[in-house]
Amino acid sequence: MTNSTHGPVLTTTAGAPVSDNQNSVTAGARGPILLQDYQLIEKLAHQNRERIPERVVHAKGWGAFGTLTITSDVVRGYTNAKLFDAIGKKTDLLVRFSTVAGEQGAADAERDVRGFAMKFYTEDGNWDLVGNNTPVFFIRDPYKFPDFIRTQKRHPRSNLRSNTAMWDFWSLSPESLHQVTILMSDRGLPVAPMYMNGYGSHTYSLWNDAGERVWVKFHFKTLQGHRHLTNAEASEVVGRSRESYQEALFGAIEDGCFPKWTMFVQVMTQERAKNTWFNPFDLTKVWPHADFPLIEVGEVELNRNPDNYFAEVEQAAFSPSNIVRGISFSPDKVLQARIFAYGDAHRHRIGTHYEALPVNAPKCPVRHYHKDGAMRFFHNDTGNSDAYYEPNSYAGPVEVRRYQEPPLDLEGAAARYDHRDGNDDYRQPAALFALFDEGQRERLFSNVAAAMQGVPQSIVERQLAHFTKCDPAYGAGVAAALDRVKTAPRTSQAAE
Numbered sequence: 001m002t003n004s005t006h007g008p009v010l011t012t013t014a015g016a017p018v019s020d021n022q023n024s025v026t027a028g029a030r031g032p033i034l035l036q037d038y039q040l041i042e043k044l045a046h047q048n049r050e051r052i053p054e055r056v057v058h059a060k061g062w063g064a065f066g067t068l069t070i071t072s073d074v075v076r077g078y079t080n081a082k083l084f085d086a087i088g089k090k091t092d093l094l095v096r097f098s099t100v101a102g103e104q105g106a107a108d109a110e111r112d113v114r115g116f117a118m119k120f121y122t123e124d125g126n127w128d129l130v131g132n133n134t135p136v137f138f139i140r141d142p143y144k145f146p147d148f149i150r151t152q153k154r155h156p157r158s159n160l161r162s163n164t165a166m167w168d169f170w171s172l173s174p175e176s177l178h179q180v181t182i183l184m185s186d187r188g189l190p191v192a193p194m195y196m197n198g199y200g201s202h203t204y205s206l207w208n209d210a211g212e213r214v215w216v217k218f219h220f221k222t223l224q225g226h227r228h229l230t231n232a233e234a235s236e237v238v239g240r241s242r243e244s245y246q247e248a249l250f251g252a253i254e255d256g257c258f259p260k261w262t263m264f265v266q267v268m269t270q271e272r273a274k275n276t277w278f279n280p281f282d283l284t285k286v287w288p289h290a291d292f293p294l295i296e297v298g299e300v301e302l303n304r305n306p307d308n309y310f311a312e313v314e315q316a317a318f319s320p321s322n323i324v325r326g327i328s329f330s331p332d333k334v335l336q337a338r339i340f341a342y343g344d345a346h347r348h349r350i351g352t353h354y355e356a357l358p359v360n361a362p363k364c365p366v367r368h369y370h371k372d373g374a375m376r377f378f379h380n381d382t383g384n385s386d387a388y389y390e391p392n393s394y395a396g397p398v399e400v401r402r403y404q405e406p407p408l409d410l411e412g413a414a415a416r417y418d419h420r421d422g423n424d425d426y427r428q429p430a431a432l433f434a435l436f437d438e439g440q441r442e443r444l445f446s447n448v449a450a451a452m453q454g455v456p457q458s459i460v461e462r463q464l465a466h467f468t469k470c471d472p473a474y475g476a477g478v479a480a481a482l483d484r485v486k487t488a489p490r491t492s493q494a495a496e
């Protein structure tokens with residue numbers, strides 16, 4: 001059978017023209033297939049290898065390319081990072097949005113925190129800011145991250161998501177209250193990626209040529225406005241399409257409606273950090289705007305869809321360890337753990353040379369002495385085949401001291417300090433609750449009540465005590481909402 005369309009010649013992966021892409025080679029018209037049909041074998045074998053492990057968290061995602069344009073020079077006083085060095089300067093970037101808990105095939109419109117991962121292709125290498133759409137997180141000690149993620153994934157026996165596990169963990173971990181309140185509020189279920197803010201979430205640092213360091217938080221405020229779905233609206237959306245975010249983001253960019261965010265930083269001096277009522281390196285806390293005002297930096301625009309989702313979004317590898325001159329870390333314990341975790345995950349998920357894949361490759365020269373390994377497909381090396389170790393006498397690449405960041409003062413004896421000791425887990429969720437109007441509060445109460453279906457009473461009561469400690473109206477509101485749904489039938493989500 002011949003094909004009616006007239007495209008270019010189909011070839012094997014070795015480049016040989018294919019004479020027939022419809023019929024296998026068989027012994028006789030009815031006969032079995034011959035092993036020599038290598039074209040059939042190549043097709044089947046390749047298909048068997050089409051999947052790579054999905055991300056252990058943030059498996060479902062949507063990505064696009066764009067630019068950061070600098071609109072203010074205030075930040076230049078704090079950092080020598082090249083991407084900030086002139087008003088009007090543009091840096092290419094990739095953003096991948098995601099949900100946290102769902103697998104790759106999960107519906108987009110599910111209540112969950114959204115990942116907001118950015119890769120800035122700067123002249124000094126890639127800067128990855130791997131944040132969320134919330135300014136805080138559920139835990140402040142990374143030792144608890146695998147436990148926390150267990151509660152978001154499936155129960156080992158039922159293979160269902162478990163409301164009980166979630167509230168058991170949260171009610172035993174009061175530092176989660178701030179993030180849980182955001183998750184259960186309107187902002188826990190945005191309509192699409194362009195209708196939410198992004199946050200670096202951690203405290204990072206900026207440093208300048210004078211060797212001065214300040215602590216910073218990064219914010220990206222949506223210019224499309226915040227738009228959310230209620231639980232009922234989301235059920236209706238998921239009933240129509242499980243891919244509502246991909247449709248919205250991909251569609252908007254195809255139509256030339258480019259989503260935008262304003263980038264801001266908050267700045268805290270090292271001296272001031274010793275005198276705040278909260279630990280500025282605690283990931284469950286924000287820095288109040290009144291004390292640490294937002295300083296405008298620039299504008300992010302997403303304006304190009306990937307040509308190949310797998311190559312450019314699935315294989316994208318973001319890592320908080322990717323910093324560039326002028327930007328650095330902080331003592332935030334969770335950030336410290338993440339500096340390790342992502343490269344490790346990428347080597348497992350994508351392979352040794354994940355950073356050489358086009359989407360991850362820096363847009364500046366790359367010269368290093370790493371060697372070989374599976375899928376070594378590139379030739380960067382050192383520019384001189386005799387310079388394959390360091391130090392060498394063959395003009396191989398050398399370190400440059402001016403890229404050295406200023407020393408970081410540390411203090412204290414090494415020990416396992418109780419991270420719950422002396423921390424006020426209620427004041428900031430209370431400040432957030434105070435911002436909510438009557439309608440927002442009612443939706444918060446009913447979202448919590450819906451998510452608590454099937455949870456044992458002892459766990460519910462332990463969590464209600466946290467809500468009440470935050471604000472008596474919060475505890476009472478959730479209790480009343482729970483009473484209202486008491487007679488409702490168990491949902492599959494609530495099943496254990």
Ligand code: NDP
Nearest residue numbers: 135182185187197221286287288289290428429431432435
């Ligand atoms: P402000 O009143 O100065 O700031 C309030 C912030 O809350 C704004 O950034 C606003 O974001 C955001 N916000 C408004 N409604 C919601 C909501 N339903 N869910 C999540 N965030 C919302 O007060 P403070 O800086 O003193 O912060 C008060 C509380 O606001 C904090 O405890 C924290 O929970 C929350 N918040 C604070 C942020 C910060 O960096 N200080 C950042 C985000 C939240 P927007 O301007 O985009 O509407």
Ligand code: HEM
Nearest residue numbers: 055056058096115116117131132137142145201337341345
């Ligand atoms: C993805 C670990 C906390 C945001 C991931 C991945 C791992 C991981 C292993 C998958 C990476 C991959 O396979 O590509 C951890 C650990 C944490 C932690 C160990 C704490 C100890 C956080 C926090 C945030 C965050 C606090 C946000 C502030 C993200 C995002 C992604 C991600 C956005 C998806 C990145 C992408 O789009 O590819 N995390 N994480 N994580 N994490 Fe975390």
